[in-house]
Amino acid sequence: xxxxxxxxxxxKFWRIANPFLAVALTMLAGGIMFAMLGKDPLVAxxxxxxxxxxxxxxxxxxxxxxxxxxxxxxxxxxxxxxxFKANIWNIGAExxxxxxxxxxxxxxxxxxxxxxxxxxxxMVLAGAFGGFLWAMIPAILKTRFNTNExxxxxxxxxxxxxxxxAMALGLMRNPDxxxxxxxxxxxxxxxxHNAELFAGTGIHWGVVAALIAVIFAYAMMKRHxxxxxxxxAGQAPRAARFGGISPTRLVVIxxxxxxxxxxxxxxxxxxxxxxxxxxxxxxxxxFTAIIVAxxxxxxxxxxxxxxxxxxxxxxxxxLSQMMLQLPSSAIQVFQxxxxxxxxxxxxxxxxxxxxxxxxxx
Amino acid sequence: xxxxxxxxxxxxxxxxxxxxxxxxxxxxxxxxxHALLGENGAGxxxxxxxxxxLVKPDKGQMTLRGQSYAPGQPSEARLKGVAMVxxxxxxxxxxxxxxxxxxxxxNPPAMRDLARRIREVSEEYGLPxxxxxxxxxxxxxxxxxxxxxxxxxxDPKLLIMDEPTSVLTPQEVEVLFKTLRQLSAEGTAxxxxxxxxxxxxxxxxxxxxxxxxxxxxxxxxxxxxxxxxAELMVGQVxxxxxxxxxxxxxxxxxxxxxxxxxxxPFGTSLKDISFSLRAGEVLGIAGxxxxxxxxxxxxxxxxxxxxxAQVQLKGQSIGHLGxxxxxxxxxxxxxxxxxxxxxxxxxxxxxNALLSGAERKGLTRFGFxxxxxxxxxxxxxxxxxxxxxxxxxxxxxxxxxxxxxxFVIGREIELNPDVIIVNQPTWGVDAAAAAFIRxxxxxxxxxxxxxxxxxxxxxxxxxxxxxxxxLNEGRLTxxxxxxxxxxxxxxxxxxxxxxxxxAHEGAA
Numbered sequence: 082x083x084x085x086x087x088x089x090x091x092x093k094f095w096r097i098a099n100p101f102l103a104v105a106l107t108m109l110a111g112g113i114m115f116a117m118l119g120k121d122p123l124v125a126x127x128x129x130x131x132x133x134x135x136x137x138x139x140x141x142x143x144x145x146x147x148x149x150x151x152x153x154x155x156x157x158x159x160x161x162x163x164x165f166k167a168n169i170w171n172i173g174a175e176x177x178x179x180x181x182x183x184x185x186x187x188x189x190x191x192x193x194x195x196x197x198x199x200x201x202x203x204m205v206l207a208g209a210f211g212g213f214l215w216a217m218i219p220a221i222l223k224t225r226f227n228t229n230e231x232x233x234x235x236x237x238x239x240x241x242x243x244x245x246x247a248m249a250l251g252l253m254r255n256p257d258x259x260x261x262x263x264x265x266x267x268x269x270x271x272x273x274h275n276a277e278l279f280a281g282t283g284i285h286w287g288v289v290a291a292l293i294a295v296i297f298a299y300a301m302m303k304r305h306x307x308x309x310x311x312x313x314a315g316q317a318p319r320a321a322r323f324g325g326i327s328p329t330r331l332v333v334i335x336x337x338x339x340x341x342x343x344x345x346x347x348x349x350x351x352x353x354x355x356x357x358x359x360x361x362x363x364x365x366x367x368f369t370a371i372i373v374a375x376x377x378x379x380x381x382x383x384x385x386x387x388x389x390x391x392x393x394x395x396x397x398x399x400l401s402q403m404m405l406q407l408p409s410s411a412i413q414v415f416q417x418x419x420x421x422x423x424x425x426x427x428x429x430x431x432x433x434x435x436x437x438x439x440x441x442x
Numbered sequence: 443x444x445x446x447x448x449x450x451x452x453x454x455x456x457x458x459x460x461x462x463x464x465x466x467x468x469x470x471x472x473x474x475x476h477a478l479l480g481e482n483g484a485g486x487x488x489x490x491x492x493x494x495x496l497v498k499p500d501k502g503q504m505t506l507r508g509q510s511y512a513p514g515q516p517s518e519a520r521l522k523g524v525a526m527v528x529x530x531x532x533x534x535x536x537x538x539x540x541x542x543x544x545x546x547x548x549n550p551p552a553m554r555d556l557a558r559r560i561r562e563v564s565e566e567y568g569l570p571x572x573x574x575x576x577x578x579x580x581x582x583x584x585x586x587x588x589x590x591x592x593x594x595x596x597d598p599k600l601l602i603m604d605e606p607t608s609v610l611t612p613q614e615v616e617v618l619f620k621t622l623r624q625l626s627a628e629g630t631a632x633x634x635x636x637x638x639x640x641x642x643x644x645x646x647x648x649x650x651x652x653x654x655x656x657x658x659x660x661x662x663x664x665x666x667x668x669x670x671x672a673e674l675m676v677g678q679v680x681x682x683x684x685x686x687x688x689x690x691x692x693x694x695x696x697x698x699x700x701x702x703x704x705x706x707p708f709g710t711s712l713k714d715i716s717f718s719l720r721a722g723e724v725l726g727i728a729g730x731x732x733x734x735x736x737x738x739x740x741x742x743x744x745x746x747x748x749x750x751a752q753v754q755l756k757g758q759s760i761g762h763l764g765x766x767x768x769x770x771x772x773x774x775x776x777x778x779x780x781x782x783x784x785x786x787x788x789x790x791x792x793x794n795a796l797l798s799g800a801e802r803k804g805l806t807r808f809g810f811x812x813x814x815x816x817x818x819x820x821x822x823x824x825x826x827x828x829x830x831x832x833x834x835x836x837x838x839x840x841x842x843x844x845x846x847x848x849f850v851i852g853r854e855i856e857l858n859p860d861v862i863i864v865n866q867p868t869w870g871v872d873a874a875a876a877a878f879i880r881x882x883x884x885x886x887x888x889x890x891x892x893x894x895x896x897x898x899x900x901x902x903x904x905x906x907x908x909x910x911x912x913l914n915e916g917r918l919t920x921x922x923x924x925x926x927x928x929x930x931x932x933x934x935x936x937x938x939x940x941x942x943x944x945a946h947e948g949a950a
Contacts, residue, residue, distance in 0.1 A: 090837070306809045309796065317786035322745045323777060324797045325766035 084435045095430045100376050100383075103423040104390070110422070111415050120405050128404055129397030129415070143396045145283025149354050151392030153178070153346035155384055156291040157370035159298045160339030162379040166302070167311040168318075169335040173219065173234030174343040175367025176241035177212035181344020182351035183248055184211025186264060186358045189273035190253055193265060200272040204348055205286075212344015213337050215241065220336040224329040230336065242363060249360045264358035267351065275353030287349030291388075294342055299381040311335065343367060365413070369395075372420045391416065444471030447631045448493070448511070448524075448600055452502035455488050462488040464655045465502070470600065473629040475622065477642040477663060480652035481675055481872045483842070486635050489652070490602050493633070494526045495519040507599075517548060523599035527589045527606060535578030542577055543592045563594050567621045582609035582730060583617075590621070601625065602633045607641060608898070611730050612933035619645055637675070637873075639668035640901075653677055676873045690908075691721025694892045695742075695773070695861050696754040700761075702741055710734040712741060713916040719861065724884070724893040726907030726924065728900060728936055734916040735896045736778065739865040742894070743775035744768040755861065769801045772860035776850050778869060778896075780843065784850040787839035791831065794838050795820035795853060802857040819856070827852030828878065844875030851879050855886055862886060865896040880906050900932055912936045 108130070112122030133143040157174045164171050171177075185208035192200050219233035253264040267273045278284045302308035314321040314331050322328070346366065355362055373391050377383030398412030448470045455463045463485045470476045480486045491497040493504065495513030504511045506522060513519040516526075533542050540557045544550035551559070557573040564571040569587040577585060586606060593601055603622075607615045622632055622645065636642055642649055642663045649663040651674045659674050666674075696718040703711045712734050719725050729735055740746035742753070748761035755773055763771075777783045785794045796816050800806050805816045820834035827848045831841055838846060847867070854862055867883065868876035884906055887893045896913075897903050903910065903924070910924040912935040919935045 090840075304810050304813075306800065306806055306811060309793070309811060313786055313789070313797070316788050317782050319779070319783040320786040320797060323743065323765060323775075323783055324800075325744070325764050325769075327764070 085432045086435050087432055088430075091430045095426070096378065099423060099426040099430065100378065100387070103376070103419055103426055106422045106426075107415065107419045110418055114411070114414065115407070118407065118411070120407060125401050125405055125407065128401040129394055129412075132400060133393055133396040139400060141281075143400065145277075145281060146396045147389065147392050148283040148288050149285070149392075150395040151388045152285075152288040152291040153350055153366045154370050154373045154391055155388035156287065156294055156346040156349075157339075157343045157367055158373035158377065158384045158388060159291070159294045159381055160342035161370055162374040162377070162381070162384060163298060163302070163308075163311055164335035164339050165315075165374060166379055167315045167331055167335050169332055170231045171216065171219070171234050171336055171339045172231050172371065173216075173236075173238045173241075173367070174339060174370055175363060175365065176234070176238035177215045177340040177343035178347035178350075178367045179238075179241040179245050179363050180215040180347070181208040181212035181341075182347030182355070182362060183245065183253075183358065184208055184344065185348030186253060186267065186351045189267055189270060189352065190264060192272065193270055196272050198272075201275070201286075201352075204273060204352060205345065208344045208348020209341040210344070212347065213341040215344070216336040216340020217333070220333050224332050230332070234336075238367070245358070245362060246360045249358050249362075253358045255357075262360055266357045268353070268356045273352055275349050277353075285349065285353045287346065287353065290345055290349065295381045295385055302381070307334070343370075369416055372416055372423075375420060376423055391419075394419075444474055446470070447472045447474070447507060449505045450489075450493075450502070451504070453489065453492060453499045453504070454501040455492060455497060455499050461655050463492070463499075466652070466655075466657050467502075468650045468657060468660050470631050470633060471648075472599075473626050473631055474648060475626050475632045475634060475646045477646035477649035478633060478635045478652065479637065479639075479642060479649050479663075479671065479675055481637065483872070484652040484675075485655040486652055487604070488655075490526065490604065490633065490635060493519070493600075494524060494602060520548065520596055520598075523597070524602070525593035525596055525598035525600070526602040527586065527593060527604065529604040529606075529608065531585050531589055533577045533585055533588060536576070538574050538576050539571060539580075539588050540573035542588055543573075543595065546592045547595065559595060560591055564591050567591075567594065567624060568617065569621055582732065583611070583614040586610070586618075594625075598630060600631045600633060602635070604635045605637075606634075607636065607638060609731055611936045612900070612929055615641070638901075639663075639671045642671070643668060651675055672873060678874065688722050688888055690723050691890060693718045694721050694756050695719040695894070697742075698752050698754075700741070700748055700752045702737065702746065702748055704734075704737050705740070705746055706736075709737055710916045712737050715918045717911060717918060717921050719892045719894060721860070721892050722887055722890050724887045724895060724906050724908050725921065726903035726910050727894065727896045727913055727918070728903055728910070728932060729896075729898065729913035730936060731898055733913045735865055735898075735913060737916070738913065738918075739775060739777055739863060739896060742773070742863045743777070744773075765798075766801050769798060769857065769859075773863070774798065774802075774854040774857050774859040774861070775863040776854045776865070776867065778865040780846050780850055781839055785838040785846060788837060790820075791824065791829075791834040791836055791838060791841075791849060792817045792820040794849070795823060795834070798853060799857060802859075823849055823852040823856055826856070827882065842872075844871040847871050848875055848879060851882060855882055859886075859891055861892045861894070863894045863896070866898065867895060868897075868899065868902060876902070900929060910935075 108126055112126055115122045115125040132139055134140060157178065161171055161174055185204040188204045188207040189200065215237060218237060219230040222228040222233050223230045249262045255263060255265045275285050275287065310321065310326045310331065313324055314326055351358060351362065369391055373384055373387045377387035394412060394416060401407045402409055446469045451467050453463050453466045466489060478486050488497060492499050495516045495518050511522065540553060540560055543560060544556055550556060560571060560573040569591060571587050571591055577588065606618060610618065626632060634646055646663050649661055650657060651659045653675060663671060698716050700715045701713050710733055737746065741748055744763055744765035750759040750762040753761040755771055760768055760771065781787045796805055796811065799819055803819050805812050817834055824831060824834060829845050829849045831845060851864065851867055867879050883893050895903065895906060907924045909921050910927055911921040912919045914936060
């Protein structure tokens with residue numbers, strides 16, 4: 082008979098080892114899945130995890146892509162992780178990402194075609210503000226009416242997608258090309274273009290912002306009262322009240338930070354790699370960032386590593402789609418498996434399995 | 443000499459890292475009221491769990507009426523006539539009394555018969571109980587009756603009672619004791635677990651004292667003083683706290699006509715509370731659990747906000763201020779629940795020192811934490827309050843109850859407050875640590891601080907308090923001097939009015 086025993090203290094070893102184990106198990110289960118699809122599993126795994134960086138044929142194109150894909154993931158995940166530590170579950174970063182992009186693009190389109198150094202900084206502020214605003218809806222509903230922020234933030238993603246479609250087809254549509262959905266290409270509007278800062282590296286302002294966010298989050302969690310309060314509220318809500326922390330304030334701060342960072346990510350995307358407001362602009366970064374946050378153990382440094390890994394699966398996914406004709410949903414299944422295995426493995430951080438003989442003790 | 447009912451021989455039970463019971467042997471006679479006495483962690487619970495079939499001994503054996511007795515589970519123990527009333531009740535609020543009783547029986551009779559039996563048994567033993575009432579509406583004393591009646595219906599030979607009086611007023615205790623004496627006279631043996639020495643001396647024929655998992659003595663408790671029993675239990679000589687005659691200063695804390703709804707749907711609202719507290723005064727507030735103690739502490743600590751002017755600290759209205767603002771002004775608090783409220787279980791002692799120390803100790807600058815100073819502060823507390831731990835890096839939950847309580851109380855005292863509010867300062871704490879904590883609170887009062895102690899332990903209150911009041915259903919009695927106060931008077935103040943008298947109450 083198998084019995085579960087709660088550990089006295091969570092195992093430090095498994096906390097660190099589980100992400101690696103989860104990646105290995107995902108490769109294994111993914112390989113089986115690819116084999117069932119009739120593809121050579123080894124080739125598929127190599128295409129996803131190694132070729133984007135090491136292949137001579139694709140490397141020069143996909144290496145810069147790595148930072149382009151990872152930066153939004155890291156930027157969003159850092160914000161989410163702060164909330165998750167306080168047990169405040171923002172699941173709707175995707176929606177805040179979209180609204181941030183719309184606010185940023187809106188500023189750009191309003192100024193078009195004027196030049197001006199101040200336009201891009203204004204877009205940055207607008208993007209962060211848009212994400213913040215969208216996150217304030219679940220925050221206020223939670224603090225005023227005690228609604229569940231998981232549901233509200235998630236459902237608002239679908240509202241944001243509808244707004245995105247409406248904008249792409251209506252208000253923000255490019256008036257110069259009638260009959261086509263989508264806004265002007267911001268990459269062709271110099272004052273608003275989030276261009277590559279160093280040629281061939283993929284580094285744009287979003288990458289810089291992600292790096293800054295990681296450093297700030299790290300300092301805040303380790304050294305600042307706010308980080309202490311976040312952890313306290315997550316671990317012992319009653320002790321947090323005793324410590325003078327207002328739960329309302331914390332909900333607003335955590336949702337606000339994660340919303341603003343997601344909005345920033347959306348703004349950097351729409352003004353750079355994405356280029357324009359399109360119906361299919363949202364590519365699931367907001368959801369994948371949840372996986373990144375957990376895989377990175379809610380730790381800013383861990384999130385950088387996890388963000389790079391998940392960024393890799395995006396590029397590798399495209400590559401394997403191209404080379405092996407794998408369905409595009411296969412890579413989403415792959416990412417989902419990663420979270421699934423991680424959460425399953427995390428069980429053993431808190432419990433241990435005991436095999437017992439005989440009937441009952 | 444009575445005929446032995448249950449003999450324990452060499453019972454031993456080890457858990458990883460701790461020997462809970464080590465070679466414990468004693469006998470319980472038929473109809474005897476036998477006390478099991480010991481501090482927290484002395485091994486009382488493990489021992490009774492073995493008798494009740496919840497835990498299997500590693501070594502040793504038991505015989506019940508001369509036959510080998512090794513229950514594999516509680517139902518087996520019940521079948522053989524061993525019943526137990528737990529300290530924490532296992533009752534469902536949403537079910538009525540008869541349904542709750544039926545749930546605990548192996549073969550419950552038809553509901554109507556059961557209700558009749560419950561009424562019979564409860565009348566026979568002076569424990570009035572209406573089988574059709576919802577358990578959720580009952581007082582703690584009445585809930586305990588449900589548990590007792592449930593046991594009595596099984597006609598037990600041995601009734602185990604784990605700390606039964608911790609939820610009762612003195613008058614309710616009297617009712618309970620009458621019932622237990624009657625049971626004993628009819629031949630039912632009772633194993634009575636407690637650390638309240640006076641009760642044991644009043645009730646029990648024999649006492650077995652455990653310390654550190656071992657039996658240290660079996661004696662007749664009526665032939666020993668409470669002091670002697672305590673010293674056997676603790677294994678050292680205890681000194682009662684010293685009180686200096688001290689002049690009272692000005693009023694520092696004043697609460698006026700305050701009514702406040704609880705933030706907890708199952709809590710007790712405060713109703714028209716008024717009192718004042720002088721510098722150097724120790725005010726003791728008694729009451730049975732759940733009569734508004736938690737709410738009173740939260741209201742004073744600032745976790746529950748009140749109308750501004752109705753709470754005054756040194757003449758300043760503070761009702762609207764949160765915990766940190768009140769700390770800055772000199773009012774600190776130590777809640778009852780150590781793990782989870784006064785301290786975060788999974789944080790280190792250093793991090794927990796920051797919890798309430800940040801303001802008064804100046805441990806932050808522009809919101810950035812000075813971890814070195816915080817660590818120093820934690821080390822100070824550990825050293826000055828004799829907290830037994832390897833160091834400030836240890837997680838709060840790794841400490842024993844007494845040590846963590848010393849840390850928590852010590853942390854607040856180290857903040858050098860003008861007013862300190864403590865709730866159940868020595869609950870679940872071993873006797874030596876309890877004496878230490880009480881002394882520390884008195885020392886603080888001697889230095890001129892005002893101290894408010896909320897406690898369910900009357901002995902503790904009589905030991906430390908200058909003045910005295912009681913909470914009952916959210917109301918506070920007028921404050922009176924603690925000098926010359928008798929336990930009976932206290933009982934009346936505690937409002938003991940939860941239908942105390944063994945009479946019929948609205949039962950049809």
